Amino acid sequence: MTLGHHAGYILGAYAFTALVIGGLILHALRDHRARKRELDRLQGEVMDGSGVRS
Amino acid sequence: MWTRLAHPGHFLRWTQPVMPWLAGLSGLLLGVGLYLTWFVVPPDYQQGETVRIMYIHVPAAWLGVFFYGAMAISAIGTLVWRHPLADVAQRAAAPIGAAFTLICLVTGSLWGKPMWGTYWVWDARLTSMLVLFLIYCGIIALWRTIEDPNRAARAIAILTLVGAVNLPIIKFSVNWWSTLHQPASIMRMGGSSIDPSMLYPLLAMILAFTILGVTLHLYAMRTEILRRRVRALTLREAERLDASPSSVRGASISQEPMGQAPIGRVVQSL
Numbered sequence: 001m002t003l004g005h006h007a008g009y010i011l012g013a014y015a016f017t018a019l020v021i022g023g024l025i026l027h028a029l030r031d032h033r034a035r036k037r038e039l040d041r042l043q044g045e046v047m048d049g050s051g052v053r054s
Numbered sequence: 055m056w057t058r059l060a061h062p063g064h065f066l067r068w069t070q071p072v073m074p075w076l077a078g079l080s081g082l083l084l085g086v087g088l089y090l091t092w093f094v095v096p097p098d099y100q101q102g103e104t105v106r107i108m109y110i111h112v113p114a115a116w117l118g119v120f121f122y123g124a125m126a127i128s129a130i131g132t133l134v135w136r137h138p139l140a141d142v143a144q145r146a147a148a149p150i151g152a153a154f155t156l157i158c159l160v161t162g163s164l165w166g167k168p169m170w171g172t173y174w175v176w177d178a179r180l181t182s183m184l185v186l187f188l189i190y191c192g193i194i195a196l197w198r199t200i201e202d203p204n205r206a207a208r209a210i211a212i213l214t215l216v217g218a219v220n221l222p223i224i225k226f227s228v229n230w231w232s233t234l235h236q237p238a239s240i241m242r243m244g245g246s247s248i249d250p251s252m253l254y255p256l257l258a259m260i261l262a263f264t265i266l267g268v269t270l271h272l273y274a275m276r277t278e279i280l281r282r283r284v285r286a287l288t289l290r291e292a293e294r295l296d297a298s299p300s301s302v303r304g305a306s307i308s309q310e311p312m313g314q315a316p317i318g319r320v321v322q323s324l
Contacts, residue, residue: 006103009164009168010107010164013160016160021266028277032280
């Protein structure tokens, strides 16, 4: 397939979309893992009852 | 049943097994949509190959408006029923809606330069989409300004409902004003004006983007619920430590570096 002399605009649009959607997915995964780790740690401390990591 | 499903605890339980299926379906539909876009759709007789930008521009525009509509409905849920999941849904939708609106604006500009000879005109449709993006940014900024999510919820719900006035302006701008942007060509009286060879791949991409957006939204809602639980536990821990200062000061401001210590203890040590 030849995209003609507007190839730069077409590929640029797809590249930007891929970048933004990729960023959204990556941020969602990293944010979720970070919150999960944080919650596990806090819940461990609450279960421990002392507020001090054993 | 709806109330039961919308309870944050139940929501976390029923969405957990659904997420991998939705993610797989999003990937599959995107693959099919992109295949149709690149290998089946013929070049447009006027736009040539540049028409392929429309297959990401139109779905992104739809999702930008769709997520704002979802936020407006959630805002009503927050203000009228004070349902905690409504606020969670609203907060999770804002960055996703903003991202798709940004995609719509940028891909529209990249299409406009070769077709209209300019990246931007202050056309009613373009301007109302830019206003939508700015409203999204304002809402996200306001959320970051107010630390307590319960206080933020009401203020943002009101702002969201005020901003919803922009949705019919976006939709009907091409009818109300003489715009450079073309009028509605998919949802219009008398049926679509697009040839089926281009319409069905476009609908496939709209469906793929919608499933992807919904998947991201549900995932972000799960994360938001976890964030609020972390906040609640941190506050409880801080209150508990405040209640018994002597036992803690002696016991545990600890050998840990500041960044690794529980926040309650950091608050106490400050």
